[in-house]
Structures are given as C-alpha cells and as structure tokens.
Amino acid sequence: xxxxxLMPALSPTMEKGNLAKWLKKEGETIKSGDVxxxxxxxxxxxxxxxxxxxxxxxxxxxxxTADVAVNTPIAMILADGENAAELSKAPAAPxxxxxxxxxxxxxxxxxxxxxxxxxxxxxxxxxxxxxxxPAGTEFVTQTIREALRDAMAEEMRxxxxxxxxxxxxxxxxxxxxxxxxxxxxxxxxxxxDTPITEHGFAGVGVGxxxxxxxxxxxxxxxxxxxxxxxxIINSAAKTLYMSGGQMGCSIVFRGPNGAAARVAAQHSQDxxxxxxxxxxxxVVAPFSAADYxxxxxxxxxxxxxxxxxxxEVLYGHTGEVPKLDDYVVPIGKARVVxxxxxxxxxxWSMGMTYALKAAEELAKxxxxxxxxxxxxxxxxxxxxxxxxxxxxxxxxxxEEGWQQSGVGAEIAARIMxxxxxxxxxxxxxxxxxxxxxxxxxxxxxxxxxxxxEVVAAxxxxxxx
Amino acid sequence: xxxxxxxxxAKEAGQEKANESPPEFxxxxxxxxxxxxxxxxxxxxxxxxxxxxxxxxxxxxxxxGQEAVVVGMQMALKQGDQVITGYRDHGHMLACGMSAxxxxxxxxxxxxxxxxxxxxSMHMFSMEKNFYxxxxxxxxxxxxxxxxxxxxxxxxxDNVALAYFGDGAANQGQVYESFNMAELWKLPxxxxxxNNRYAMGTSVSRASAQSDxxxxxxxxxxxxxxxxxxxxxxxxxxxxxxxxxxxxxxGPFILEMQTYRYRGHSMSDPAKYRTRExxxxxxxxSDPIEQVRSRLLAAKVTEEELKKIDAEVREIVNASxxxxxxxxxxxxxxxxxxxxx
Numbered sequence: 001x002x003x004x005x006l007m008p009a010l011s012p013t014m015e016k017g018n019l020a021k022w023l024k025k026e027g028e029t030i031k032s033g034d035v036x037x038x039x040x041x042x043x044x045x046x047x048x049x050x051x052x053x054x055x056x057x058x059x060x061x062x063x064x065t066a067d068v069a070v071n072t073p074i075a076m077i078l079a080d081g082e083n084a085a086e087l088s089k090a091p092a093a094p095x096x097x098x099x100x101x102x103x104x105x106x107x108x109x110x111x112x113x114x115x116x117x118x119x120x121x122x123x124x125x126x127x128x129x130x131x132x133x134p135a136g137t138e139f140v141t142q143t144i145r146e147a148l149r150d151a152m153a154e155e156m157r158x159x160x161x162x163x164x165x166x167x168x169x170x171x172x173x174x175x176x177x178x179x180x181x182x183x184x185x186x187x188x189x190x191x192x193d194t195p196i197t198e199h200g201f202a203g204v205g206v207g208x209x210x211x212x213x214x215x216x217x218x219x220x221x222x223x224x225x226x227x228x229x230x231x232i233i234n235s236a237a238k239t240l241y242m243s244g245g246q247m248g249c250s251i252v253f254r255g256p257n258g259a260a261a262r263v264a265a266q267h268s269q270d271x272x273x274x275x276x277x278x279x280x281x282x283v284v285a286p287f288s289a290a291d292y293x294x295x296x297x298x299x300x301x302x303x304x305x306x307x308x309x310x311x312e313v314l315y316g317h318t319g320e321v322p323k324l325d326d327y328v329v330p331i332g333k334a335r336v337v338x339x340x341x342x343x344x345x346x347x348w349s350m351g352m353t354y355a356l357k358a359a360e361e362l363a364k365x366x367x368x369x370x371x372x373x374x375x376x377x378x379x380x381x382x383x384x385x386x387x388x389x390x391x392x393x394x395x396x397x398x399e400e401g402w403q404q405s406g407v408g409a410e411i412a413a414r415i416m417x418x419x420x421x422x423x424x425x426x427x428x429x430x431x432x433x434x435x436x437x438x439x440x441x442x443x444x445x446x447x448x449x450x451x452x453e454v455v456a457a458x459x460x461x462x463x464x
Numbered sequence: 465x466x467x468x469x470x471x472x473x474a475k476e477a478g479q480e481k482a483n484e485s486p487p488e489f490x491x492x493x494x495x496x497x498x499x500x501x502x503x504x505x506x507x508x509x510x511x512x513x514x515x516x517x518x519x520x521x522x523x524x525x526x527x528x529g530q531e532a533v534v535v536g537m538q539m540a541l542k543q544g545d546q547v548i549t550g551y552r553d554h555g556h557m558l559a560c561g562m563s564a565x566x567x568x569x570x571x572x573x574x575x576x577x578x579x580x581x582x583x584x585s586m587h588m589f590s591m592e593k594n595f596y597x598x599x600x601x602x603x604x605x606x607x608x609x610x611x612x613x614x615x616x617x618x619x620x621x622d623n624v625a626l627a628y629f630g631d632g633a634a635n636q637g638q639v640y641e642s643f644n645m646a647e648l649w650k651l652p653x654x655x656x657x658x659n660n661r662y663a664m665g666t667s668v669s670r671a672s673a674q675s676d677x678x679x680x681x682x683x684x685x686x687x688x689x690x691x692x693x694x695x696x697x698x699x700x701x702x703x704x705x706x707x708x709x710x711x712x713x714x715g716p717f718i719l720e721m722q723t724y725r726y727r728g729h730s731m732s733d734p735a736k737y738r739t740r741e742x743x744x745x746x747x748x749x750s751d752p753i754e755q756v757r758s759r760l761l762a763a764k765v766t767e768e769e770l771k772k773i774d775a776e777v778r779e780i781v782n783a784s785x786x787x788x789x790x791x792x793x794x795x796x797x798x799x800x801x802x803x804x805x
Contacts, residue, residue: 163618189618195648200607201640209613210596211546213618234601235608242587244580245802247596279803303805 002086003052005075006022007061007068010039010046012261013313017041018066020076024056030077037063037074042062042143042316043177057087064400126238132329139320144238147289147321148254148310151296152216154326159214162300165192165201166218166255175220176256178313202228202253206235209251209305218302219255222271222309229274236305237280251300254308257285258350258400259448261313265436268444269363270401272348275307276377276410282331283377287352289319289374294329302331309377311350334381336388340368346411347398348374351449354430355398358454363415369458385411386418393424394461398454403431428457486698491763497539497696498756498774501531501713504555505753506774506781507564508727511554511571515731517776519789520571524585527555532752534559536699537626537719540707544621548596548609549628551586552725556628560593564784574791581794582802588655598702603636605629607654611643612654613716624710628656632663634677640684643716647684650715654706655681657720658693664729665737686716693721694750724750 010017021038024030030050037048057078061068076087087143141149156162163186168175170183170193183191194201198219205215219225225232232253240248260266275281282304286292292310299306321327337352338359347355352463359369370388374381389395395415397408412427433447489497498738508526515524530552538547538559538790549556557567562578570577570588578588586600594610599605609627616623634657646653648771657677661668668675679686687709699721706717724746728735735743764805 036626050470168489195641195644197644198643199638200610200645203604203607203638203642204611204614204645207548207596207608208615208618209611211609211612211615213615230601231604231607235599235604239589239597240805241802242579242583243589243597245805246579246591247589248805282804 002078002082003054004073005048005050005052005077007070007072007460008039008048009070010041010044012263013316014041014070016067016069019061019063019068020045022059022063025319026056026059028056030054031055042147043173043180045137050077052077052079054082057082060447067109070416082360083323093442101244121400133322133324133327133435134362138323140323141318142289142293142321143316143318144289144292144310145176145178145180145315145442147293147295147319149180149182150181151293152300153185155297155300156182156190159300161212162214162216163190163192165194165205166215167194167196167220169218174218176312178310178315179218179436197369198224198227199231202231203235205251206231206239206249206305209236210239210247214249214250214252214300216252216254219253221260221267221312222255222257223267223269225253225255225271231337232275232281233278233306233308237278239281240304248303250303252296252302252306252308254296254299255310255462256310256312256315257309257314258436259367259432259443259444262441262444263437264439268437271307272309272377272399272401273406273410275309275378276407277405278378280305281378282306283309284331284375285349285377286375287314287349287373289317290321290327291329291373292334293321294327295331295375297326297328301328306331309349313350315460329375332376332379332381334372334374334376334384336370336384337347337373338369340370340392342368342370342392343394343396344370344392345396345454345458346372346374346385346408348377348407350400350414351398354449354451354454357400357451358407358458361455362449362457362458365459365464366463367458367464380410380414382414387413389419390414393422394458395423395427396454396461398430398456399447400432402434403429404434406431425461425463428455428461430457471533478687484648486692486695489697489759491760491765493539493700494756494763495765495773497532497535497700498753498760498770499537499561499777501696501753501756502774502777503780504528504531504558506777507558507568507784508554510781511568512727512731512784514568514572514788520585521573522584523551524731525552525729526727526731527552527725529734529746529752530658530660530693530721531555532696532699532724532755533656533721533723534628534732535691536653536696537656537703539696539700540703541585541624541626544594544623545707546596546609546612546616546623546625547628548605548612548625549598550602550605550630550633551598551600551617552600552630553586553588557588557590557593557595557598558794560590560595562588562590562593562595564780565787568784568788569791572788573793574788575794576787576791580798580802582798584679603629603633603638605702606633606636606639607642609655610653613646613710614649614653619754622652622711624652624654624707626654626656628658630660630663630670631657631661631668631677634659634664634680635663635671639680643681643684643686644711646716647681647686650713652710652713652733653716653718654703654710655686655718657718658723660719660723660725660735662725662729662797664733667737673784678718679716681716686718688718688720690720693723694746694752695755696736716762753803 408429466737
C-alpha cells in the first residue's frame with residue numbers, strides 16, 4: 001500500500017504552512033532522510049525529510065501552494081514493487097505516518113504558529129477603535145509578532161539608549177521571530193545575543209538600567225525568568241524605594257507567558273499573579289495587536305520596570321493596528337471591548353479569547369455580556385471594572401493562571417470592596433485548574449479554561 | 465624606613481607574591497590613606513556603639529579590619545568610574561566620598577539618610593558619587609556591576625566598574641554567569657573579591673573547593689591576582705594594574721583581596737567559629753591602619769600630626785552620630801513615595 005506523506009507541523013502551535021518547493025520529482029527514488037520538500041511559515045523555511053523509502057509516486061500538493069493545513073497528505077510514496085496503479089488504493093483519510101521536519105524543534109527554541117483548533121482565534125471584528133485614535137486613521141493588518149517588532153524598532157529609532165538583549169534575539173532573529181530584522185537595522189551593539197544565563201543577563205540589564213540606559217530584556221519564555229526573578233524583584237522593582245527615589249530602573253522584561261500547546265508543566269505557566277503582586281513593577285498583558293504595539297511602546301518609555309507578558313499562541317494572530325507615526329497606549333487603562341448590560345466578564349491576554357467567544361454564545365441565548373480587557377494588571381484599572389459591575393450587577397473573571405491568590409481573586413476582592421451593594425450574585429472565577437499543566441492533549445484541554453466554562457459561569461451568576 | 469611587614473593573612477593563605485614589596489606611597493598618599501581608613505574605622509566603631517544603644521536596627525555589618533581594600537582601590541579610580549558592593553558597604557560609601565552624616569542617618573533610619581531612611585544599612589546609593597549600592601542579596605551586585613560595565617561599553621566611554629563581593633558570594637551561580645558575559649563582551653569590570661576568610665560563620669576551607677579566588681575566572685580566561693588586602697599600597701598597586709587592563713579594553717580582571725574582619729559577620733554574631741587569639745594575631749601583626757601609622761612615624765611624621773588627623777576624623781564621626789540621632793524620622797507620607805516615578 002502506498003505511503004502518504006503528510007504536511008508536517010514544525011512546532012507545537014503550527015496549524016498551516018506554504019509548500020514552497022519540491023526537491024524530488026515524481027518517479028524519483030527516495031531514501032529515508034532525503035530532503036523531499038521545503039515548507040515555509042511566516043517565520044522560517046524548513047526542510048521535509050522522508051521517513052520512508054521507495055519512489056515518489058505522486059505529488060498531491062503542487063509547490064507554491066499556500067496555507068496547507070497540517071496533516072494534509074502532500075505526496076504518496078510507493079514501496080518497492082508497487083506501481084502507480086496502487087495509488088488509488090491509498091486511504092483518503094490522513095495516515096498515521098507523517099514526514100518529519102528537520103531539525104526537530106528543540107525544547108527551548110520551538111518556532112510555533114498559532115493553532116486555532118486549540119485556542120479560539122482572536123475575533124478582530126469585535127475590536128473597536130481605540131478612543132485615542134483620531135477619526136479617519138488608516139489601519140494596517142498585522143500579526144502580533146509584527147506589532148511587537150515594530151514597537152521595538154520605532155522606540156530604538158527614537159532613543160539611542162534603548163537596546164534589546166536576550167537569547168537568540170539577534171542572529172537567530174528571535175526564538176519566536178519577534179525580533180526579526182532588528183539586528184540588521186540596529187547592529188550588534190544594540191541587539192545583543194546573550195548566553196543561556198537568565199539570572200546573569202537580567203542582572204546585567206538592571207545594572208545597565210541603573211545608569212540610565214533603557215534595556216528590553218527578552219526572556220525566551222517567562223518560565224525561564226524564574227531563574228532571574230530575584231533580579232527582577234529585589235533589584236529592579238525595589239531600588240527606587242530603597243534609594244529614597246534617587247535611583248530607578250527603566251527596563252522592560254518581555255517574552256511569552258502562559259500555556260503554549262503541548263509543552264507540559266515547566267513550559268506552561270501563567271505568571272500574571274506572581275508579578276502583579278509586586279509594588280514597584282508595572283505589569284502589562286495585552287490581547288489585541290494594536291494594544292501589543294501601543295503598550296510595548298509605552299512600556300519602553302516608562303521610567304519604571306515593566307513586566308510585559310506576551311502569549312505565544314497569540315503571536316501569529318492578526319489585528320488592525322492604527323497607522324500612526326507614534327501609537328502609544330497608556331499603561332493602566334482597561335478597555336471595554338464589548339458592551340453589554342447583563343454580566344461583566346473581565347479578562348486579559350489569552351483569556352480574552354475565551355471571554356469574547358463566550359460573549360457571542362451568551363448573546364445567542366439573550367444574555368448581553370460586557371467584556372473588559374484589563375490590558376494592564378498593575379496598576380489595575382479598578383474604576384472600569386467597578387463602573388461595569390455597577391451596571392450589570394454580575395461578574396465573571398477569566399484567566400489561564402491558577403485560582404489560588406490569582407488575579408481573578410484580586411478582581412473579586414476589589415468588586416466586593418467597591419461594589420458590594422451592586423452585586424446580585426457572588427463573583428465567579430474561571431481559571432486554569434489547580435494542577436501542573438499535563439502533556440496529554442485531552443488533559444491539557446481540561447486544565448485550561450474553556451468557552452463552555454465561561455458561558456456556564458456567566459449563566460450561573462445570572463441564575464439562568 | 466622599616467621593611468614592610470608581610471601580612472599574616474597573606475602568609476596563611478600560603479601564597480608567595482612575585483612583588484614582595486609594593487611600591488612606596490608618597491607622604492601625601494600615606495596621609496590620605498591613613499585619614500580615609502581611620503574615617504571608616506572610627507565610623508564603624510561608632511555605628512557599633514549606636515547599634516548597642518538601639519539607635520540602629522536590623523542588620524549592621526561592620527567593615528573594621530578591611531579598610532585598606534576599599535581605600536586602596538579607590539585611589540586608582542577616576543571620575544565616572546562606578547562602585548557597587550554587597551551589604552558590608554559603609555566603608556565603600558565613605559571611600560566614594562559620600563557624607564558621613566548621610567550614611568549614619570540612614571543607619572538610624574532618619575530623613576537625612578541617603579535613602580531618606582527607607583533603605584537602611586544594606587541599601588544606600590549615590591548617583592552623584594557613582595555608588596550603585598549597597599545590595600542585600602548575596603551575589604546580586606556582581607551581575608549588576610557587570611551591567612554597569614556594560615553601560616560603559618555601550619556608551620563608548622573608558623570608565624571602569626568595580627564590583628565588590630566576598631568569599632561567600634564567590635560561590636553564587638550568577639557570579640560565574642557574569643564572569644562569562646564580562647569576558648565574552650570584554651566589559652570593563654574589576655571583580656574585587658574581599659576574602660575575609662569567613663562567609664558568616666563558614667570558613668573558606670569549609671565552603672570553597674577552589675580557595676584561591678584569583679583563579680575563579682580561569683575557565684573564562686579572566687586574569688586574576690591575589691593581593692595582600694591588609695597593605696593599602698599593595699591594594700593600590702594591584703588596582704592600578706587592573707584598572708589599566710580594563711580601561712584599555714581588555715575585559716574584566718579579578719582581584720582577590722586577602723583581608724580580615726575583626727568584628728562578627730553582623731552585630732548579632734558572637735563569632736564562636738574562630739578564636740580570640742586568631743583575631744588578636746591579625747590585629748597585632750597586620751592591621752592596615754597600624755601599618756601606615758608606623759611607616760609615617762618612621763618617616764619622621766610626628767605623633768601630633770597623626771593625632772590631628774585622628775581628631776579631625778573623630779569630629780566628623782561624632783558630628784554624624786549627633787546628626788543621625790537628632791534628625792527626624794521620615795515623614796509618614798514617605799511610606800507611599802518612591803515606588804514609581
């Protein structure tokens with residue numbers, strides 16, 4: 001029976017790619033390990049190696065085809081003694097055996113793509129234009145990855161004291177390609193590859209910031225920043241206070257935070273609650289592409305240490321970004337993304353995908369949810385939350401992090417303190433489950449919040 | 465002139481220095497070194513007293529015995545060079561030219577302290593004097609100091625950063641992360657390891673597989689030198705060499721300063737881990753201040769001249785103690801300031 005070659009996934013979060021080139025022709029002999037094709041994502045070109053021997057019987061997806069979904073059969077390989085007539089016998093459904101990409105993605109340097117099947121796609125249509133955007137402003141469609149890069153490039157052009165350092169930020173062009181092109185524009189003096197030494201380079205960044213430079217320190221993920229958390233908290237966050245206001249630290253610590261996909265417990269933790277507890281830090285966790293850009297620019301200009309929590313799954317998501325010379329979104333302001341009168345849903349970053357999808361479901365059942373994107377976790381925009389709860393009388397928080405001492409717990413406490421008399425039901429929290437992130441796909445899905453859980457919580461607080 | 469005494473500390477470490485006798489100081493240098501070391505010693509003795517009276521709280525780590533290290537290092541610096549250290553930091557601040565009043569008032573937690581009373585003994589800074597702290601987490605200042613040097617290189621100036629740490633901190637992981645980056649990027653940083661032989665109560669031999677700290681940078685190709693840290697002239701000579709190396713763009717340099725602290729690790733340390741005789745022997749044989757005094761006397765400087773310096777120093781210290789006890793505590797509104805700017 002002919003063997004199907006399937007479109008490979010190059011990373012845990014990739015869902016489609018372009019078939020750039022076939023390196024073997026139909027009828028050619030193939031040995032295991034031969035490179036048979038090249039596949040492109042928006043960040044990288046990877047080679048596809050054959051894992052089976054035989055003859056390339058038929059190319060199913062011609063070169064130059066864009067957006068080929070992962071696991072789509074792209075070719076058939078005939079084993080010895082098989083002929084082209086056998087091709088029709090091949091099963092139509094995707095076979096278990098897929099060609100593998102080379103080299104395999106490493107634990108530290110996977111180059112992932114968004115995976116909409118696992119996490120709902122960002123509904124760009126829901127986004128309202130930012131109030132600070134003048135009427136008639138043109139918008140460009142950008143991925144969040146591009147919005148982040150543009151924010152850094154613009155700030156580096158504007159201020160020679162701004163530089164970026166981290167693992168693979170320069171020559172590799174970013175482990176997640178967020179720093180793509182920065183080395184070419186700004187050179188090795190300002191785009192600095194560090195050794196794998198988070199504790200050390202975080203301290204070097206803070207020391208440089210104490211002299212007045214404005215470092216952007218990229219952590220490949222915030223999971224690895226735990227090695228550096230002493231420098232972030234004890235040195236960066238506390239020095240202004242301990243020096244009686246004499247010496248501060250203008251620095252941005254940024255990188256992907258929270259769960260990616262199928263990378264298990266050590267690579268899938270949400271640090272929102274951790275950092276948002278620390279006086280002296282500002283903590284930003286945007287959702288939309290426009291906010292990623294505008295808030296990163298604000299973070300770089302901020303004279304304080306800013307924790308900028310990104311989300312790997314969102315990097316490839318697109319959104320409308322205002323085409324303005326200097327689009328800066330102020331830190332500390334939440335945004336009402338969807339208006340409603342029945343129940344308030346508060347979330348941020350990846351949590352917004354569940355919140356917005358749930359709001360759509362609820363609307364079908366006649367419940368109008370108001371969805372607030374917090375955007376900044378510290379300082380927290382309590383006013384916007386309270387104003388909404390005073391209107392709706394009900395609130396649900398949504399986060400990927402754990403419930404105990406979580407950001408949702410903080411929001412619930414603030415609502416109780418400031419809007420107790422307006423509440424018609426206790427605040428409900430939807431969160432990541434109280435377990436380390438499991439690897440198995442079904443368990444991972446259970447460990448994360450879901451749209452259904454948000455819908456159920458909203459209904460519960462509405463007594464419906 | 466009497467032959468320079470070789471310090472007992474250096475002898476016990478079993479090292480032989482190529483340059484047995486460091487270059488002589490001029491009389492002016494000797495007098496300046498004496499005055500600066502005396503200021504630190506008298507200041508620390510006063511701080512110890514005030515601690516005993518309850519005027520200073522928390523942790524208080526005294527620098528008595530180690531004065532030659534920071535005074536000799538400072539003599540090799542120029543305007544714009546930066547200094548950063550750990551928690552045993554009063555001496556470094558005074559050597560950098562920070563005012564005794566400001567340091568002492570910070571120890572007593574008063575508004576006239578360098579950090580308005582919000583930092584305390586371990587956390588003081590002076591942008592004006594390029595003193596970057598005062599850090600309470602053992603070893604953290606090594607990465608931070610490497611960052612200061614990074615900034616010098618980024619800005620293209622020829623300033624040098626001094627990162628001081630102890631024999632205890634020398635075993636922290638981030639020290640080696642910093643060594644690697646400093647040499648990789650040729651950063652102008654001198655790692656000054658103040659080996660006072662005890663990390664709190666643990667002697668070097670009980671904590672360090674490689675007790676020659678000048679070799680701790682060997683795997684990164686960082687040159688290192690063991691220095692008699694009780695002889696301010698030896699410290700100055702080594703500092704000159706290291707500073708020249710760094711300023712010329714050759715990358716970092718490690719100086720192991722073999723020194724000794726007379727007092728406990730902190731005020732609450734009864735120092736049961738060493739004998740009284742051991743302390744007395746170091747004091748008697750190689751006290752950094754006595755070394756300079758005896759050289760000056762041998763060079764026909766009169767007791768009166770030396771007493772004058774002592775009196776001047778005591779006056780500064782007494783004034784600082786008065787100020788630090790009279791100065792009001794910070795206004796309660798200060799609780800909520802300086803968190804963000």
